[in-house]
Amino acid sequence: MLPCAGASKASRLRWLPDIPPLSKKQLATMTISAATQPQTATRLCRFCGTGRQRTFVDLGMSPLCETYPSAADLNRGEVYYPLHVYVCEQCFLVQLEQYESAENIFSDYAYFSSYSDSWLKHAENYCSKMTKRFGLTERSFVVEVASNDGYLLQYFVQRNVPVLGIEPAANVAKVAAQKNVPTLVRFFGVELANELAAQGRRADLVLGNNVLAQVPDLNDFVEGLKILLKPDGVLTLEFPHLLRLIEHNEFDTIYHEHFSYFSMLTTVRILEAHGLKVFDVEELASHGGSLRVYACRAESQAHRIEPSVGDLITQERKAGLDSIEGYEKFALQVKQTKLALVDFLLTAARQGKSVVGYGAPGKSATLLHYCGIGKDLIEYTVDRSPYKQGRFLPGTHIPIYHPDRIRETKPDYVVILPWNLKNEIMQQLQYIRQWGGRFVMPIPRVAVL
Numbered sequence: 408m409l410p411c412a413g414a415s416k417a418s419r420l421r422w423l424p425d426i427p428p429l430s431k432k433q434l435a436t437m438t439i440s441a442a443t444q445p446q447t448a449t450r451l452c453r454f455c456g457t458g459r460q461r462t463f464v465d466l467g468m469s470p471l472c473e474t475y476p477s478a479a480d481l482n483r484g485e486v487y488y489p490l491h492v493y494v495c496e497q498c499f500l501v502q503l504e505q506y507e508s509a510e511n512i513f514s515d516y517a518y519f520s521s522y523s524d525s526w527l528k529h530a531e532n533y534c535s536k537m538t539k540r541f542g543l544t545e546r547s548f549v550v551e552v553a554s555n556d557g558y559l560l561q562y563f564v565q566r567n568v569p570v571l572g573i574e575p576a577a578n579v580a581k582v583a584a585q586k587n588v589p590t591l592v593r594f595f596g597v598e599l600a601n602e603l604a605a606q607g608r609r610a611d612l613v614l615g616n617n618v619l620a621q622v623p624d625l626n627d628f629v630e631g632l633k634i635l636l637k638p639d640g641v642l643t644l645e646f647p648h649l650l651r652l653i654e655h656n657e658f659d660t661i662y663h664e665h666f667s668y669f670s671m672l673t674t675v676r677i678l679e680a681h682g683l684k685v686f687d688v689e690e691l692a693s694h695g696g697s698l699r700v701y702a703c704r705a706e707s708q709a710h711r712i713e714p715s716v717g718d719l720i721t722q723e724r725k726a727g728l729d730s731i732e733g734y735e736k737f738a739l740q741v742k743q744t745k746l747a748l749v750d751f752l753l754t755a756a757r758q759g760k761s762v763v764g765y766g767a768p769g770k771s772a773t774l775l776h777y778c779g780i781g782k783d784l785i786e787y788t789v790d791r792s793p794y795k796q797g798r799f800l801p802g803t804h805i806p807i808y809h810p811d812r813i814r815e816t817k818p819d820y821v822v823i824l825p826w827n828l829k830n831e832i833m834q835q836l837q838y839i840r841q842w843g844g845r846f847v848m849p850i851p852r853v854a855v856l
């Protein structure tokens with residue numbers, strides 16, 4: 408049976424560009440045998456398997472962004488990988504080749520979701536909303552794929568809704584167990600979904616937050632999600648929205664851990680190809696603009712398609728995301744941002760002004776490498792995370808200090824690297840005004856505040 412056979416012609420969204428459904432052969436070729444193997448030589452679209460791709464943006468070479476060398480590491484070499492992003496001419500999936508195996512990146516992941524208060528709040532609100540909207544009870548079953556340290560499922564546990572977390576990073580999953588969140592330490596795909604379905608463990612709600620971008624074998628993953636759903640079960644997926652990435656010039660959110668970048672148009676098409684239909688979508692402020700997409704099995708009549716779906720697709724069409732030309736302007740926009748930022752930093756350096764950074768987020772690696780900015784232009788940066796203090800930014804080796812360093816050295820300019828936290832950081836650092844210090848925003852375009 409074709410994976411899209413469940414989606415009848417009538418239920419296909421009429422406003423989608425006319426893309427023929429995928430043949431069985433196509434689907435077989437695009438399912439890469441092992442999810443943990445990096446793609447090699449031939450570059451085929453991660454979704455539709457065609458080889459016709461164009462450059463979306465070429466950000467040069469960059470090291471893995473979540474590796475912070477210590478002083479002892481500074482004399483060693485570092486591995487750089489290309490950050491060359493392509494867009495598929497057939498399905499418009501924006502994607503990066505996978506150079507490092509998923510196992511190497513994710514098996515001992517340094518990111519614990521529960522360290523962020525705002526993210527916990529987001530998770531709690533989600534649980535409350537889903538419980539009400541879909542009437543979840545102690546007889547329901549909720550599965551989260553990439554459940555991290557149980558940051559979200561713990562709120563369902565508190566409501567006595569049975570849950571299962573699936574998380575490949577053993578160190579993170581261990582923490583989930585302490586929160587009474589049962590967790591399977593596995594990579595998710597068709598194989599695991601079939602095992603769970605065979606055990607009668609299909610779910611009323613399956614969710615994946617910020618995981619879709621990190622999946623090397625997209626088709627195997629989405630097919631697995633469908634298998635895991637009960638006949639009227641609901642799937643929700645959250646991911647950064649490509650439309651906002653382009654509009655707000657958020658090119659530094661492109662890094663090696665994110666293999667794919669999704670528009671609503673492409674997401675609907677991918678889910679449809681696997682017999683799922685999108686019935687609602689919400690726009691969220693997280694990660695510079697994200698989507699929460701709601702989907703169910705194509706044949707389910709339990710969920711009415713909300714106008715939000717068509718509205719967002721209309722917006723994307725207006726922005727040109729349904730034609731290859733809509734993707735071509737981005738590279739130029741990114742280059743102009745680089746020129747303006749480097750120009751600003753060179754002028755400041757010539758004038759003898761001191762410039763430092765604030766924050767050491769993963770995205771700073773992309774920004775600094777692409778722009779060729781090192782210690783000569785940004786003397787140091789600071790971060791509140793004790794893990795990062797005393798270490799260095801990958802590649803550029805810009806030192807990371809405790810935030811007090813700014814008060815001690817009184818720099819003329821502070822470049823805010825996690826621009827998504829701009830207001831919070833400017834509030835905390837108001838004191839730089841005492842010596843005439845100014846803030847610099849690198850994205851969406853250089854601004855001195």
Ligand SMILES: [Zn+2]
Nearest residue numbers: 452455495498
């Ligand atoms: Zn494609």
